[in-house]
Amino acid sequence: MSLLSKKISELQERTARAVQGGGENAVAKQIAMGKLPARERINKLLDEGSFYEYDLFIEHEAREFGMEKKKLAGDGVIIGTGTIHGQPVAIYAQDFTVAGGSLGSMHARKIAKIMDYALRMRIPLIGINDSGGARIQEGVNSLAGYGEIFFRNTMASGVIPQISVILGPCAGGAVYSPALTDYVFVVDKISKMFITGPEVIKSVLGEEIDMESLGGARVHCETTGNAHFFAESEEECFSQIKELLSYLPAHNQDHPAPRKPAEPNKKYKIDKIVPVDPTTPYDVRDVIRALTDESEFIEVQEMWAPNIVIGYGRMQGRTVGFVANQPMVLAGVLDCDSSDKAARFIRYCDAFEIPIVTLEDMPGYLPGVDQEHAGVIRHGAKLLYAYSEATVPKVTIILRKAYGGGYIAMNSRHLRADFVFAWPMAEIAVMGPEGAANIIFRKEIMESENPEAMRKQKVAEYKEKFANPYVAASKGYIDSVIVPGDTRKFILHALDVSRNKVVKRPSKKHGIPPF
Amino acid sequence: MTNKDESQDKTDLREISEVSDAVLMSNDPVVFDTRIQVHENGRRYKTTFTRKFRERKIWEKPDTNELRSILPGSIASVLVKPGDTVKKGTKLMIYEAMKMKNIIAAPFDAVIESVEVKKGDTLPKGALLVRLKPQEASGRKRRGK
Numbered sequence: 001m002s003l004l005s006k007k008i009s010e011l012q013e014r015t016a017r018a019v020q021g022g023g024e025n026a027v028a029k030q031i032a033m034g035k036l037p038a039r040e041r042i043n044k045l046l047d048e049g050s051f052y053e054y055d056l057f058i059e060h061e062a063r064e065f066g067m068e069k070k071k072l073a074g075d076g077v078i079i080g081t082g083t084i085h086g087q088p089v090a091i092y093a094q095d096f097t098v099a100g101g102s103l104g105s106m107h108a109r110k111i112a113k114i115m116d117y118a119l120r121m122r123i124p125l126i127g128i129n130d131s132g133g134a135r136i137q138e139g140v141n142s143l144a145g146y147g148e149i150f151f152r153n154t155m156a157s158g159v160i161p162q163i164s165v166i167l168g169p170c171a172g173g174a175v176y177s178p179a180l181t182d183y184v185f186v187v188d189k190i191s192k193m194f195i196t197g198p199e200v201i202k203s204v205l206g207e208e209i210d211m212e213s214l215g216g217a218r219v220h221c222e223t224t225g226n227a228h229f230f231a232e233s234e235e236e237c238f239s240q241i242k243e244l245l246s247y248l249p250a251h252n253q254d255h256p257a258p259r260k261p262a263e264p265n266k267k268y269k270i271d272k273i274v275p276v277d278p279t280t281p282y283d284v285r286d287v288i289r290a291l292t293d294e295s296e297f298i299e300v301q302e303m304w305a306p307n308i309v310i311g312y313g314r315m316q317g318r319t320v321g322f323v324a325n326q327p328m329v330l331a332g333v334l335d336c337d338s339s340d341k342a343a344r345f346i347r348y349c350d351a352f353e354i355p356i357v358t359l360e361d362m363p364g365y366l367p368g369v370d371q372e373h374a375g376v377i378r379h380g381a382k383l384l385y386a387y388s389e390a391t392v393p394k395v396t397i398i399l400r401k402a403y404g405g406g407y408i409a410m411n412s413r414h415l416r417a418d419f420v421f422a423w424p425m426a427e428i429a430v431m432g433p434e435g436a437a438n439i440i441f442r443k444e445i446m447e448s449e450n451p452e453a454m455r456k457q458k459v460a461e462y463k464e465k466f467a468n469p470y471v472a473a474s475k476g477y478i479d480s481v482i483v484p485g486d487t488r489k490f491i492l493h494a495l496d497v498s499r500n501k502v503v504k505r506p507s508k509k510h511g512i513p514p515f
Numbered sequence: 516m517t518n519k520d521e522s523q524d525k526t527d528l529r530e531i532s533e534v535s536d537a538v539l540m541s542n543d544p545v546v547f548d549t550r551i552q553v554h555e556n557g558r559r560y561k562t563t564f565t566r567k568f569r570e571r572k573i574w575e576k577p578d579t580n581e582l583r584s585i586l587p588g589s590i591a592s593v594l595v596k597p598g599d600t601v602k603k604g605t606k607l608m609i610y611e612a613m614k615m616k617n618i619i620a621a622p623f624d625a626v627i628e629s630v631e632v633k634k635g636d637t638l639p640k641g642a643l644l645v646r647l648k649p650q651e652a653s654g655r656k657r658r659g660k
Contacts, residue, residue, distance in 0.1 A: 207574055279616045330585055331615035363614040368587065368640065401614065432614050 018056045018073045022097030030097050035168060035190055036234050038078050038095035041128055045238045046082035046091065053080040055110045062104060065137045072098050075107040076131075079114040081123070084245055087257070090118035093128035096168050101131035103174065104138040108145020115152040122251035124161040126241065129178060130168030146173050153180035158351035161248045163241060166191035166217075166227070167234060179226065182348060183244060183300070186217035186227040187237050193220055193227075218303075225304040225337060243298055247312040247319045249352055256354070261317040264488065265295035271484045274361075276425050278400045281327045284309055284359060287399070288322050291315065291357075291488045297322070300345060305337035306330075310345040312354070316492055321349035324359035325410070327400075333366040334406050336379040343382035343513075350390035355495055358396040358411040363432065364404040380409065381514040387415045389511060393498035395491055398422040398469065398478065404431050413477045418501065419494040420478040421487070422469035428478070429471075433463040580628075582619060582645045588612025589637045599627045600650070607645055608632075624650040 001009075019039060021027060027037050036044070042051055060075045062068065076098035081090050092114050094101040111127070118125035134142040156162055157180065164178035165185045169192045178184045178193070186193075194215035201207050201214070213219065220227035229244070231237035249256045268290035274282055289295040292313030299311035307330040310323055323342050325332035349356050365371075365380055387394070387409070395418060396411045407428060411417045422428065430436065438445070441458040448454035465471075469481050482490050591609040595601060601621040610617045625647035632644055 209574055213576065279611075279614060281615055281618060327615060328618075331613035331617055333586075333613050366586070366613070370640075 015056065021073050021095050022099070026097035033190075035096070035130070037097065038093040038128065038130065041167065041234065041238075042078060042080070042082070042091055042093050044235065045126070045241060046084055046089070047086065050082040051080055051091075052082060053078060055079055055113065058106050058110055060104050060106050060138075061141070062135070062138045064139075067137045070099075072104075074098065075104060075110065076101050077103075077107045077110050079110045081114075081117065084242055085257075087245070087250060088121070088123045089126055089245070090114050090121070090123055091126045091128070094131040094168075096130040096132070099135065101168065102133060102135035103131055103142050103145055104135040105141040105145050107135070108142065108148055112145075112148045112152060115149065115156065118160055119152070119156045122160055122254070124163065124245060124248070124250060125156065125181075126163045126165065127177065127181070128165045128167055129170040129174065130166075131174060132169060133172045133174055143173070146177070149177050150180060153177055157182070158252060160251045161245070161352070163244075165237065165241065166193055167237075168192070171195070171197060171215075175226075183229065184220070184227040185229045185231065185237050185241060186220055187231045187234055188217045190234070191217040191220070191227070221301075221303040223304070225301060225341060228301050230303060244312075247298060247314070249354075252352055256319040258317040259293065259314055262293040264290055264292060268295050270487055274399055274423075274484065278361075278425070278427060281331070283328050284324045284326050284332075284361065284399075287359060288313060288324060291491065292320070293317065301341055305335070305341045307332055307335065308338035308342050310342055315357075315488070315495065318495070319354050320495070321345065321354045321356045322359065323356060323411070325362035327361050330366070332362040332401075333364065334362060334380060334383070334409060335366040335371055336374045336376050339376075339379045339381075339383040339409075343386035346383075346386035346390055350386075350392050353392055355393035355395070355498070356390060356411070357491055358394070358417075359399060360396060360402050360407075360410040361399040362403070362406050362410065363401050364406040378514045380405070383409045384415065385511070385513045387411045387417075389513075391501070391503040391505070393495055393501055394418050395494045395498075396420045397487055397491070398426040398428060399484075400425055400427060401432075402426060402428045416503075418498050419490075421480050421482045421490050421494075422472070422478045423484050423487075424469065424481055426469040426481075427467040428469055429466045433459050433467050436466070437462045579622070580625075580647045580649060581643055582607070582622070582647065584610065584612075584638045584640055584642045584644055586610075586612035586617070587638065587640050588617070590632050590634050591616055592634055593630060593632065595627050595630065595645075597627050597629050601625055601627060601647075610644075619644060621647065623647075626650065 021037065021039070030037055056074055058075050060067070060072050074095065077092055077094050079092040081088060083089065092111050115125060134146070153162060162181035163183050163185065164181045166178060167187060167190055170178060171192065171194055175193050175195060192211055192215050198209050198211055198214055201209060217227065217230055221230040229237070229240045231240055247256055268286055270287060270290040273286045273290060285297060285299065288297050288309070292315060297311055297313045299309060301310060307326050308323065309326045310321070312319055312321055314320065323345060346356060365376060394411055394416070398420070400423070402410065408414055413420050437455065437458040440462070445451050445454045445458060469478060472478050473481055480490070589611050591611040593608045595607050601607065601624070603621055603623050605621045606618050607621055608619045610619050628646040628648045630645055632638065632642070
């Protein structure tokens with residue numbers, strides 16, 4: 001045996017040992033929990049054979065509690081680069097089979113290293129989380145590790161897309177890395193996220209709750225809004241990630257790879273989808289599908305605050321971000337959660353130069369004590385802030401209802417929409433006809449011999465006069481009243497025209513959005 | 516290697532605001548009017564409650580067989596009666612709220628156990644509308660739309 005082949009076989013032996021992770025038993029346990037081993041996850045997510053691993057031979061630094069005698073393969077995390085649809089990405093995956101995927105200082109340093117690569121090379125970062133938390137034996141060093149990761153998440157925010165995939169527990173401080181990233185993917189029954197677990201909650205507050213109801217995938221998709229994509233299986237989750245990435249640029253000065261332009265599917269007929277009667281609900285996602293190439297639309301946060309719909313589609317091959325009121329849910333009202341949801345999405349689109357199309361059909365902000373006390377003023381303001389701040393091309397279509405504060409908030413001309421178009425059945429007014437007539441004609445109604453008849457008459461008068469798009473059109477607040485069937489044509493032209501849009505803003509360190 | 520639950524319990528408890536080391540008095544948290552004490556390994560912590568905390572709603576497992584109003588509004592029409600068998604997505608009633616005739620649909624295949632409202636009723640948010648009895652055969656997998 002030559003010296004070289006001896007050296008090579010030593011490398012192969014070392015590699016074979018390291019890639020075993022926590023060993024056969026631990027891997028079998030991982031599979032029994034319904035989870036894929038970490039390396040398999042990476043291979044399934046990335047293009048076949050494209051993964052290059054770094055820091056395989058890292059050793060941990062713990063010297064207390066007998067840890068010095070333990071070998072931990074790769075210190076419980078796999079890092080590397082590869083491609084998805086041929087586009088480079090950086091990735092790390094915590095390996096639960098190695099010390100429960102616990103985060104020690106070298107583990108954290110590996111993650112920090114791949115994050116630095118991703119930011120320097122301006123490529124998307126994907127983090128697969130599956131960890132029991134901080135490695136207690138490493139004490140404050142493991143806390144320091146988390147801090148290094150959070151700082152990098154923040155620095156990379158708005159520069160490269162950051163995706164978190166929760167494929168196991170992610171508890172305590174560890175949850176803040178996903179929370180700082182752009183998109184969080186969860187899988188039913190596998191993902192668990194919480195700051196304090198059921199045990200602590202029980203012992204401190206006496207409240208009893210199981211782990212799934214506290215921080216399972218469904219909870220984070222429906223109730224907390226922490227997660228953006230829900231999947232039934234890891235495979236489904238990986239295909240969601242690939243699809244999302246196809247809409248995003250690699251970094252904030254890049255453009256998403258354009259596709260061949262295509263027409264929407266003929267089955268989505270825009271004038272058949274939206275009922276003329278403004279009190280009849282419909283699914284606004286069908287309107288979006290009637291506008292996008294091949295009627296494709298990837299919805300973000302589908303299950304949280306579904307009274308507003310956000311997501312990506314393509315128009316003439318280019319990525320467009322959609323924000324749309326959903327009349328089918330909660331009458332499409334704006335409230336704390338829907339404002340929060342849309343505001344963050346708008347800022348995302350703005351950061352990555354993705355034009356925003358807004359479809360407006362909403363009765364206003366949701367009234368109620370719980371909304372007021374939940375801070376609808378503060379949350380609602382986020383929406384105004386995000387739209388005002390965004391400098392990407394912004395196009396608004398008013399389909400039916402545009403009342404009150406909601407009219408202003410939904411990317412109105414006044415917040416610097418580039419183009420505002422309204423359908424002929426649009427109702428743009430300070431408030432709904434019933435409420436407005438009751439206030440304006442209060443005296444006439446009260447003094448009338450038949451107040452109910454008078455009220456009806458005044459409501460009808462108000463409707464006739466103000467519940468239309470022409471008052472706003474007469475002031476130039478909307479650019480054109482358009483036939484619904486022409487909507488795609490008008491949006492495409494507006495986006496074409498705004499391609500070289502230039503906006504000058506006062507220089508500042510950063511604004512103070514109502515976080 | 517790590518004992519997730521135990522180790523995190525300790526950290527989290529300390530974050531509640533440590534006041535003094537004291538003798539462990541019992542295993543249950545002692546809840547006072549405005550204060551809470553919690554102990555861990557013979558240590559005791561005190562903290563002051565905010566009003567918001569005191570008045571918070573204790574979490575209860577929601578009964579998914581009850582459909583409740585999602586907005587303050589009124590019943591425009593009731594389309595089912597007790598005993599009816601409905602499929603997931605069947606329209607149960609039209610609920611008028613926020614200038615919209617909202618459709619209340621069955622979230623899963625079920626039999627209508629009771630209808631708690633009638634046409635014309637004006638309701639606050641959270642009022643009980645319909646009680647359902649799930650039909651097990653079809654499975655109850657939901658994806659929350």
